[in-house]
C-alpha cells in the first residue's frame with residue numbers, strides 16, 4: 336500500500352517554502368511596525384471553547400471541526416478563540432489594558448479541498464484586545480492593506496457593520512419577514528439557516544439565494560446611534576489613512592461572535608476562494624468566555640496558502656530568493672574530503688552557506704551537482720591541491736578559475752557574496768546580505 340498525505344493536507348516543499356518565508360517575514364515586519372507582539376498558542380483546545388465562541392449553528396462548528404469525541408478536544412479551526420482564552424487565562428489585560436497580538440500557524444477545518452481551500456491551512460492572525468476605538472478598526476485594516484501592498488498582491492477591501500445586540504434583533508425580525516416570503520426559493524441550507532441564523536442567508540454562495548436576497552433589508556439602515564457613529568468614524572479613519580474600501584451590506588461572516596465592523600480582503604484571481612483575509616470586531620466575546628466585562632476586541636486573519644498562490648500567479652520579478660549555497664566544495668579522495676569537511680565547517684561558522692557531499696563521486700559528477708545547486712562558487716580540492724595547500728576556486732558565472740590558499744579566512748573574503756539587490760514587489764530596491 337502506498338502511503339500518502341491525507342486529502343486536504345499538503346507538504347510544502349523547498350522551492351515553494353521560500354515564498355512562505357517571504358510572506359511570513361513581510362507580515363512580521365509590518366506587524367512589528369504597528370507594535371504587535373507575537374503569541375504562540377496550542378493546536379488542541381477544549382471543544383467547548385470553539386462551540387461557545389464561533390457559535391453552535393455556524394458551518395465551522397456544525398460540520399468542519401476536527402474533534403476527538405472521546406476526549407472533548409478539537410484541533411483549532413481558527414485562532415481568535417484560542418488567543419482570547421490565553422488572554423483571559425494569563426490575565427494579560429492586567430499588565431497592559433490594550434494588547435496587540437499576532438500569531439502565525441496551522442488551522443484545521445474539514446472542508447471539501449480545492450485550490451486555495453485545504454483541511455490544514457495556515458493563517459496570519461492579528462487581534463487587538465481592550466479597545467473600542469474606531470481608530471483601531473481603521474488602523475487594523477490599514478495594517479492588513481500594508482502587508483498586502485508590500486507583498487505586491489492587489490485585493491480590494493470590503494467593509495460592513497453588523498450592529499450590536501441592541502440593534503440586531505429588530506433587523507433580524509425584519510429580515511425574517513423578508514425571507515419568509517421567499518422561503519420556497521431558498522436552498523435547503525438557507526431554509527434551515529433562516530430559523531437558526533437568518534443573517535447567514537445573506538452570505539450564501541448559491542446563485543439562486545443570491546438573487547433572492549438582492550433586495551433584502553440592509554443592517555446598515557438599522558444601526559443604533561452608537562453603532563452608526565462608530566461605523567462612520569471607522570470610515571473617516573480609513574479615509575484619513577488613505578485606505579480604499581467599498582461597502583458590502585451583505586457581508587455577515589460565518590462566525591457568530593462578530594459585531595459592528597466586519598471586513599474582507601477580496602481578490603478576483605482565485606476563483607471561488609475570493610477572500611484572502613477577513614475579520615471584524617467582537618466586543619462581547621471576551622466577557623462571554625469568562626474575561627473582564629468590558630473587554631472589546633477586533634482582529635483579522637489572512638490565509639497564507641491564498642497569499643502564496645497569488646504570489647505564484649503574479650510572475651515578474653521575485654522578491655524572495657531560493658536558498659542556494661554560496662560555495663560548493665568538490666573534494667576528491669578520502670583525505671581531501673576529510674580535510675575539506677573541516678574547511679567547510681570553519682566557513683559555515685563564518686556564516687557562509689556551504690554545500691558538500693561525502694559520496695565519493697567523480698569530479699564531473701560533483702561539478703554537475705554544483706551547477707544544479709546554483710552555487711556561485713566551487714572549490715575543487717584533490718590530492719595534489721591538498722599537498723600544495725592551494726585549491727582551485729571556480730566562479731560559476733564567469734567560469735574563471737584561480738588558485739587559492741586553503742584557508743577559511745581568505746576563502747571567506749573571496750566567496751562572501753556581494754550585497755544582493757533585490758527588486759521588491761513594490762518596485763523598491765531591497766538590500767539583502
Ligand code: ATP
Pocket residue numbers: 413444446451452453454455456457458588589608609610611612613614636637638639640641
Ligand atoms: P471562506 O469564505 O473562503 O470559506 P472563511 O470566511 O471561512 O473563508 P475565515 O474563517 O474568515 O475564512 O478565515 C480567514 C482566512 O483564512 C480566509 O480569508 C482565507 O484566506 C483563509 N482560509 C479559511 N479557510 C481556509 C481553508 N479551508 N483553506 C485555506 N485557507 C482558508
Ligand code: MG
Pocket residue numbers: 589
Ligand atoms: Mg469557510
